[in-house]
Amino acid sequence: MKCKRILSLITAAALCFSLAACGGAASTASSVASSSETATSEAAPEATPAAEDAASPETAADGLRVAGLKGPTTMGLVNLMESDAGANYNFTMYGAADEIVPLLVKGELDAAAVPANLAATLYQKTSGAVEVACVNTLGVLYILENGDTIQSVADLKGQTIVTTGKGTTPEYVLRYVLSQNGLDPDSDVTIEYCSESTEVLSKVQAGEATIAMLPQPFVTSALSQVEGLRVALDMNDEWQKVAGSQLVTGVLVVRKDAVEADPEAFEEFLNGYAASVEAANTDLEGTAALCESYGIVAKAALAQKALPECNIVFERGEQMKTDLVNYFQVLYDADPASVGGAMPADDFYYGV
Known part of the structure; x- marks a missing residue:
């Protein structure tokens, strides 16, 4: 693992998924996974305290500042994180979505792999300052x-x-x-x-x-x-x-000002992300080892078995919009607050 590429890899024993222990994971992991990483703001999950010496996003070097959650929505990123190109970006791992929200709102993070409906909520919360770049995880x-x-x-x-x-x-x-x-x-x-x-x-x-x-x-x-x-x-x-569309779990949401600052660099990041997702679906053993190394899943053996069932994808453009609009409509009809109180407008969908 190239530790220099991770600004703050927040490790917590509570996030360990054990194949042997009857108790499985502790409460923080459960609150993240039990909502299948899709509840609004992770349904206000129990936050995982960061290590005291962890670097904060505002101290990052130049480069796109990307956050991930410990779970399926970040499994597709690990090959990019480990690649040579990954040195161009600042990846930060978090145990709960409520740690990411204020950083994105304040502009201290540029992008994050988060639950899909949280992205819609962030769009409303920031008055349209964020957009969704791709779907990264389907139903889990x-x-x-x-x-x-x-x-x-x-x-x-x-x-x-x-x-x-x-x-x-x-x-x-x-x-x-x-x-x-x-x-x-x-x-x-x-x-x-x-x-x-x-x-x-x-x-x-x-x-x-x-x-x-x-x-x-x-x-x-x-x-x-x-x-x-x-x-x-x-x-x-x-x-x-x-x-008539696919069930969506996770997406990559990005601040529009970060994209506008260097559109070509962001497209390069997305190309690297797409390659990382392909590797996650073809090199299960290597990806599983990285999931363990980066603290996303505690045991590589579990990750290797789970990866084929986690529906990790890289979906953008019209297909992304179709799946998300249908998904958001169901959530909105059930509870408007689950998508931030209103359906996202067309400018929420990057590249469409």
Whole structure:
């Protein structure tokens, strides 16, 4: 790992995803992952304290200042971070989105890989000073079952689903998919909410629940810990069936003034990002090792198993806009506050 390329790699034991421990991860990791990195401002997740000696973005050398969260939305960046070109940028890792928001608002960061609806919220919060450059992660939510009853969404009728994210994007996604399949989320199913993904996993392990909705990489960890547990439904697939577009988890948001300062340099960064995403999907072993090195996931073995299911992409242009507009509309209809109170205008979409 080229440590000089990371200004402040914030390590926290609470963010460790363990394949062996029944407890899985601690509360901070759970609050990030259980919202599948999609809740508004990470649903105000528990912040991870930075190391006292960590450099702050305002002390960075020249170069695009890019922030990432510990989770799927940043897995696609690690190959760029490790490359020779990565020396041209200042990458900073954070444990929670609420650490990134004020820095972007104040202009102390230029870009960040964040939950998609947080990008929409930032657009409203900054009066249009930010835009979305690309989609970097599609859906990471899955319905798991300890059994073989659930083969379709219709099979969830009369069942209890244990999950996280009440009042945040996971709830909106689940309710939308259920309702579009003719099920009333309030009467045809029972949705039991837990505060974090480890609590969900504990209920499944104890036999208190047989059906759960979890995000990656918790899904991979859960499958290794509970005998008979299987993926029953991929919520990305189910969303696409009813919405006609892809379910979006994460994006890269950038300040417009940073792009305008050097448009060619930003395009060069995006080209490097695209190559990094391609490497993340083709060199699983190498990418997994980097995910561990940079503290995004504690164990490379877990990252290597989870990467193919994390739906890491590099999507820009009209396809990016189509997927995001459809996604935001569902969230807005459920709760306008989830996208900052209003749908983003056309100038939110970079290059469209």
